[in-house]
Amino acid sequence: MLNQDEINNLISCPKLVENSEPSKGMNIEKRSQRKNLELKAAQGKHLFRVFIRQSTELLEDFSIGLTYRSGDKETGSLTLIRFNGNHGEADWSKDGHYSSFHIHRITEDLLEQGIREPKETEITTRYSTLEEALAEFFNEISLENWLGYFPELRQLPLMVTVEGQK
Amino acid sequence: MSQVIEIVKKGFDGQVDFYERRAGLWQLIFPVFHEDGDMIDIFVSSSPTKNGWVRIKDMGLTLMRLSYVFEVNTPTKERILETLLVQNGVMEDEGEFYLDSPPDMVLPKCDAICRLSAKGLQYEAMAKGYYQVFVL
Numbered sequence: 001m002l003n004q005d006e007i008n009n010l011i012s013c014p015k016l017v018e019n020s021e022p023s024k025g026m027n028i029e030k031r032s033q034r035k036n037l038e039l040k041a042a043q044g045k046h047l048f049r050v051f052i053r054q055s056t057e058l059l060e061d062f063s064i065g066l067t068y069r070s071g072d073k074e075t076g077s078l079t080l081i082r083f084n085g086n087h088g089e090a091d092w093s094k095d096g097h098y099s100s101f102h103i104h105r106i107t108e109d110l111l112e113q114g115i116r117e118p119k120e121t122e123i124t125t126r127y128s129t130l131e132e133a134l135a136e137f138f139n140e141i142s143l144e145n146w147l148g149y150f151p152e153l154r155q156l157p158l159m160v161t162v163e164g165q166k
Numbered sequence: 167m168s169q170v171i172e173i174v175k176k177g178f179d180g181q182v183d184f185y186e187r188r189a190g191l192w193q194l195i196f197p198v199f200h201e202d203g204d205m206i207d208i209f210v211s212s213s214p215t216k217n218g219w220v221r222i223k224d225m226g227l228t229l230m231r232l233s234y235v236f237e238v239n240t241p242t243k244e245r246i247l248e249t250l251l252v253q254n255g256v257m258e259d260e261g262e263f264y265l266d267s268p269p270d271m272v273l274p275k276c277d278a279i280c281r282l283s284a285k286g287l288q289y290e291a292m293a294k295g296y297y298q299v300f301v302l
Contacts, residue, residue, distance in 0.1 A: 030261025031226030034233060053230050058187070061227065065234055079234065087207060088185060088193050097203070104202055117202040 223264035
């Protein structure tokens, strides 16, 4: 089982996009826009997958996640971190995350409890659109060559970086 | 539609609320959660086919969530999904799970969508051969 340091290192280790499906833009399928990226650690053999989803009707409802593909039977594939949009303006969650832009993370404590869903949540003001969330997410997971796959975001990282330094 | 919403809220005995997410589209606010702590996504609107009835639906968000880790992209997987829909009496339209109900019957119908949504997310295990474990 992964410990917290290993989880943190897997999220932050430098990564490269190996493949993108579709290569440009997003597929529209079953009422959501979808894109998947296959990633490889810049050093070492770790493999990852990024999924990007956005509801076609509720645009604020989006999700960007990093899944670790361990290749190990016990660990399997595990979603380490997910940047979410908001799911409406009212909710019943204790911390109010459901109606806010929020980030889900897996933790060592969750894995020890047998929970494999990234249940630890944090409300964030780091982004307010899918495009801003993508730039923040790619920085968070140290993805090195993402601009080549998202040329439409070329102007965005500067804005996000400036915001992040405030 | 507002009158219908009031009837539905009364049927839930004040245990739920509705919030108008878009014009004519109401989101059910209630304490039923996915394993990651997010609330299950249920919406209601006027039924487009039955006058005075309500359409209960998930706006395609169950299959979107499932696709984070699992795609329904083979005949076998589609057959399992169809079986789940039939078992729960739920219809599907381009990825949206829905069913129509008279206003005073919304509570049990919402329950069917919730069970399907929760069960749909156990779908990965089902499609891998553990199907019988989860079929009620």
